[in-house]
Amino acid sequence: MKNSTYLLVFLSFAIIACKSPEKKEKVTPEKEKRKLTSYVNTFTGTDGPGNTYPGAVAPFGMVQLSPDNGLPGWDRIAGYFYPDSTIAGFSHTHLSGTGAGDMYDLLVMPLNSKFTESLTKEGDYRPYSKFSHDREEASPGYYSVDLLSSGIKAELTTTERVGFHQYTFPKDDKSQIILDLGYSLNWDKPMETKITIEDKQTIVGYRKSKGWAADQRVYFVMQFSKPFDKAQLFNKSKEIKGDSITGQFTKIIAHYKTKANEQIKVKVALSSASINGARKNLESELPHWDFEKTVEQADAAWEKELSKITIEGTEAQKELFYTNMYHVFLTPSLHSDVDGAYKGADGENHIAKDYNKYDTFSLWDTFRATHPLYTIISQKETEDMIKSFLSHYEETGLLPVWSLAGNETNMMIGYHAVPVIVDAYFKGIPMDAQKALEACIASANEDGRQIDLYKKLGYVPTGEHHENWSVSKTLEYAYNDWCIAKLAKDLGNFDAHREFTKRAENWRNLYDEKSTFFRPKDDKGNFISPFSAKEYTKEFCESNGWQYFWFVPHDISGLELTVGKEKFAAKLDSMFTYYPEKNDKLPIFSTGMIGQYAHGNEPSHHVAYLYNEIGQPWKTQEMVRKIIKTQYSTKPDGYCGNEDCGQMSAWLVFSSIGLYPINPAEAVYSITAPTVEAATINLENGKTFKITTENQSEENTYIQSMSINGKPINEFTIKHHTLMLGGELHIVLGPKPNEYL
C-alpha cells in the first residue's frame, strides 16, 4: 500500500496524546483501533478507467489539490494516471471519476538548479519531474511525493477553500516556486489570467478559462511563508517588467536561496467570485502556517464523514468500504465563499444566504445511488444541494443537468435533478417545495433537449445526429416525469399530476413486441431497422438495447407485464450470461462486463436488484456478491469504469451493507445479503440503525431469514423512514437459497 497508513496511525496516536495527556489510563483497546481514514487508499481509481485523483481534498471541498502528470488524454483526465512517471506540478481543481477533461487550475511547481540544469529545451517547455510510487504517500486530506528530478519533497493538504503546500528543499541558490496560470490540459484553455505581486509574500490574481465549463473563473490569493528574493513575471515565455501582468498564459517564478532541508510553505485560497472572496476564505480558514495541524484537521474532517457508516468485517473489507465511502464525499464541490458569494451559471456573482452553494453535479450518474445515500447520512448537505439546484434554476430558468463550477455543461441527458429533489422531499428534507415543483416542471419542458418532440410524439424520435440518444432520453424523461407527477400530487397540483402521470407512461411507446426490447422509432412512428439489441448505436446513451431495457425504475411490474412474466425473468438471466462476441466492438464506456451487464457504466447499476422484484431474490444475492468480488478492489485500477463523482462508490457502499434504491425517488431500499459482518449507520438525528448478520461468510451467500427490530419480515425492502427511526435489520445467511422466504 502506498498510502500513509503508518503516518496516520502515528498521527492518530499523536492527537490522542496531545489532547488528553492527563488521561493516559483511558487509552483503551477501543481507542487503539485503526482510524477509519487509515483504511482509505486514495490511489484507488487512479489506474484503469476509474479517473480519480489522489490529492488532498476536504469532504465536498472547493479545492482538490492534486499532482498532475502534465499529459493530455483520457487516462489522465483527473490529472494523474498511476502508471505514469512524471509530475508537472500540483493544480488546485480536479474532477473525480469523470470523462471530462477540464479544471487543472493554478499549477504550482517547485524547481531548483538540479532540475533546471537537466532540462533539454528552453523557453516555455514544461519541466516534468520524475517520481516514484516508492516515495509517494497519501491519505484523505494529505499527499506527499519526492520530486526525484530536483530532490524537493512536496507535501499537500487543504481546508475546504485553501490549498496548503509544504516544500522541503535541498541546499541551492537557485530554488524556485512557479505558479503557472497558462497551464492547461485537454478541453481546458485559459482565456485571461492575471497575477499581481502585493508584496514579497503575497500574490493575487485570477484565471478565467474556457473548457467543458464555458466560463470558469478562479480568483486566488497566494501566500508564501518566506519572502522571495525576487520574482519574475511572464506571459508565455516572454518576461514582463513590473508588479502585475495580464495575459492568456501568465506565470510567476519566485526565486529563493534555500538551505539544506529548508521548508517553504505556500497557501492558495480560491474563490469563484473575487480576489477579496479568496482573501476572506484564507483569513477565515487558514490564518496560520501550521502544516501538520492542517493535515490533522483534514484527517479529522474525513474521519467524521467516514464514521457515518461503520462496518464490522475483515481488514480488506474495511479498506474497500472506506475507500468507497471516501469517494462518495469528494463531489459535489463547495462553490461559495465563506461570505456566501459565488459565480452563478448566469455569469453574475450571487450570495448563497445561509447555505453552502455546491456545484459539479454529475446528475445522470449520481441520482441513482449517491444522492439517495446522502439523504441517509448527509441530510444537511442534501438540503444545501437542493438549494443549489434552485439557485441554478433562478439563474438559468432550468435545473442543472451537469453543472460545473458555475456553468451548465448540458452533458448527458435527462433532468435528473428532479428525482434528487423528489426523493429528498418525500424523505422530509426541508425545501421550498413549490419552487422546486415549478423548477422541475420548467426543466421538463425545455424544448432544446428534444422535449418538444417527446411531448408531441410521446417519444424522442431517432435522428441524424451522431448522438441523438433517442431511446435513452425517452426512458429517462418518462422516469423523471413520474417523479414530477408524484411531487405535484403531494403539493396539490393535480393538473401537473395528470400531465406527468401520462408522460410517465411514454416508455411504452418504444417497446417493440417483436424484438422484445426498447427500439428506436423514426418521427413517423416506424421502428428503425435493422436493430440489434447488443449493438451500441446512436439511440442509446453510452449503452445498447440490453442495458437500457431495464430503465423503467418507476414501473418494473408494468414492464414485467408488458414483456410477459417468464420472458422477463429469462431476459434478466440472459443479461448476465449473454456475453459480447469476440469481434463485437465495445465502446470505451462498456466495461465491467458480466454478459451484457456493464458495471462500468450507470445504466446497469440497478439491474442486479431486479431479481428481488420478480420473486428470485437469491439471484440478486448471488449477483451483487459477484459484482463486488469481481468489479471492485482497492488497487489503483480498482474501479471497472469511471468512478463518476461518487456513483460507483455509492453502489458499493449500499450493496456492502445489503441495501439499494432501485427507484431512487421512492424512499424504499431493496435488500440483499450484506457482505460485511455488520454495519452501523450513525444518523444525523442522533439515532443509529444497525444491519447485522448471522453466519456471515463468503460461502453463505443467501438470506435465510430477516427481521427488523426482532420482528420477522419477508419482503426484500425496507422503507427509508424505518431506517430513520433507528433500530436493527438482522439477516441470517446460509449456503443455499431459501426459496420459501
Added chain:
Amino acid sequence: MKNSTYLLVFLSFAIIACKSPEKKEKVTPEKEKRKLTSYVNTFTGTDGPGNTYPGAVAPFGMVQLSPDNGLPGWDRIAGYFYPDSTIAGFSHTHLSGTGAGDMYDLLVMPLNSKFTESLTKEGDYRPYSKFSHDREEASPGYYSVDLLSSGIKAELTTTERVGFHQYTFPKDDKSQIILDLGYSLNWDKPMETKITIEDKQTIVGYRKSKGWAADQRVYFVMQFSKPFDKAQLFNKSKEIKGDSITGQFTKIIAHYKTKANEQIKVKVALSSASINGARKNLESELPHWDFEKTVEQADAAWEKELSKITIEGTEAQKELFYTNMYHVFLTPSLHSDVDGAYKGADGENHIAKDYNKYDTFSLWDTFRATHPLYTIISQKETEDMIKSFLSHYEETGLLPVWSLAGNETNMMIGYHAVPVIVDAYFKGIPMDAQKALEACIASANEDGRQIDLYKKLGYVPTGEHHENWSVSKTLEYAYNDWCIAKLAKDLGNFDAHREFTKRAENWRNLYDEKSTFFRPKDDKGNFISPFSAKEYTKEFCESNGWQYFWFVPHDISGLELTVGKEKFAAKLDSMFTYYPEKNDKLPIFSTGMIGQYAHGNEPSHHVAYLYNEIGQPWKTQEMVRKIIKTQYSTKPDGYCGNEDCGQMSAWLVFSSIGLYPINPAEAVYSITAPTVEAATINLENGKTFKITTENQSEENTYIQSMSINGKPINEFTIKHHTLMLGGELHIVLGPKPNEYL
C-alpha cells in the same frame, strides 16, 4: 523478462528446421543451446540514467526504429523511458545512451476510431496510446507492443537502412496510419519538411531539422503494403489539397478500412543524401514484404556480432554480457547509402568509395574502451570508421569531436579521434597514415578550442565561461598530443614528434604540489583559490579534481613519481573510500559513486585498473568485481549512468573477460580476474583467443597465477599482438591475494 526470449528460441528452431529438413539427426545438444540474441535484454538502460532505447536496429544500422513516449526531458532523451505509460508513435532515429536530445525523425503511428473517439482535444494535439510492459516484447532487431488505446498491435524490425513496421488492426472503418514530420522533442526542431504522394502505396519526402545536429537531413521513401483508401496532407493542423506538401510541420494521414486482425505493413527507407538514395536503399535491402524473414535476418545479423566473443558462465552472466555486447554495436551509425552517397559535414553530398561512411561518434566516451574493443573484433568497421574520420577532415579541415548525422556538434572536449586513429595504426588496421597524421596535427592546432592559449601557456587557463573545463582540456589535450607524437615518430615526422612529445608533458603544468591535485590556473600562471578537489567546478568537465586526477594515461609512472609513490597509492585508496558528504551537491553526471569514483561517467573508467600499475593488482581485481556487481544489471535501470554509445558496455565486456586498455592507444591490455568462467574471442583473422579460469567463483576474487599458451607470466598486461596470434590466457583464481605473483 519482457523481451521475446521465447519467440526467438522458437524462431531459432524454425530456422534450423527450414534450412536443413533433411538433417534432422544433426540437431545435437550443441545446436539446442540458446541463441546468443536470446540473452539480450534490449530494455536494459531504458530506466534510470542509461538513456538507451528498446527498438529495432541492425548492428551499426542507419535506422533506429523505436517507440517514443512523446514526452520531453532528460529521462526520455532516447525517446523511451521504461516507467512511462504512453506511446506517441515510432520514430526512425535515436541516440543510444547519450545526454543529447536530438533525432526522433519520421514518427509513424497507427490509429483507429476507438483511439480517436477517446481523445480529449482536437486539432494538433498528439495522441498518446496507453501501453503495458506485459504486452510488449523486444529482442535484437525486433520490437512489439500492443497499443492499448486502439487495440492495434505494432511490430517493428529493420534492415540497416530500412525500417519495417507491421500493424495488426482490429476491424474498423476508420483505421489510420500517420506519418508526422513535424513531431520533435527536446533540442530537435523541424525546419523544412516535405511529403509527396507518388501513388496509393508510396510516399516520399524529407525532413530537414535543426537541433544538436545543426543541419540534419533525412530523405525517405515510405511504402504501404496495402493501398490507402484516401490520404490527407496537413501542415500543422491545416489540411492542404493536392498530392504534395512542403512546410515546417507536415503530416500525412492514410485512411483504411480494416478487417479484424488485418495486417498492414509499412517500409520506410532512409537516406541522408536524397530521395533517390532512399529508394535505392529500399530496393537493395528490402524488396519484399516478408516481415518474419526480415526479423530472422536482423536476428541473424545480431547473432553474428554477438558471436565475436562467447563466454562460459551462469545464465545471468550471459544475459549481462550479451546485453552489453549488444549495446557496443549500436553506435556509430551507418551514414552512407548503398551507393555510397551521404550528406557530409560541409553540407554537400559526397560518395564514400568502397567503404561504409559511419557517423555519430561520441568520441570523448568511446575512445576509452569501445574503439579499442572494435580493434579486436570489428577491424573492418574500424578501418571504415577511420576513413569516415578522414572524410570528415576533408570536409571540415578537422577530425570529428562529436559528429552526428553529417554534422559536427563540438560537444565535449579533446581531439579523441586521435587516439582512435593511433591505436588502430599501431594495431595494423589499414589506413592512409600520412593523411591521418596530417588530420591529427590539424585538429591539435584548432584555436577555437582554446588550443592557442594551451600552446602559448602550456595549459588552458580558467576563464569566465560557465563551462571552460580548463583542467580537463589540458589533461586530455596532453594525452592526445602524446598519441600524435607516437604516430609522427613512426611515420618519420620528427619535428612533429618533438613538438607533440613536449606538449604531452603539459599535464605537469597544472599539478599543484600543495593540494596534490590538478588545479585550475589563471592566465597569469596563478593557481586559483579557493580550491576543493571534491567540488564540481567549471574547470572540470562533468567531474571534479578527484576524478580528473588520474587522467595521464600515457604516463602513469610519471604521475606517480610526481606525487610520490606512497601518496599516489594512498590517494588511489581514498578515491574509492572518500564518499561525498550528505549535503555535497552532485551533478547529474556524477552517478555510480564508490567514494569519489563515478562509474556513471567516463573520466573514472580506467581508474580501478591503476592498482595494476603500482604493484597492487589484487585491488584492481577486488574493485573491478565490485563495480561489475554493484553498477551493472540487466534490469531496465541496469546502467548507473548514460550508456554513452557503447562505452559503459565496452567497459563491462572487457572487464568481464579480465582485460582493459588503461591507455587506449598503447596496444596493451591490463589484466584482471575475469568474472566469467571462460571467454573465446573469435578473431576476424580466423584465429581464436581463449581466456580460461580455474577455480572461478564469486569468492575466488584473486589471481593466483597466469599463463599464456602454457607459459607462466607475472606481468598484469597482455599485448594486442599476442591476442591476435590466437592462443590462451589461463588464469588461476583463489580467495586470497597472491602478493608475490
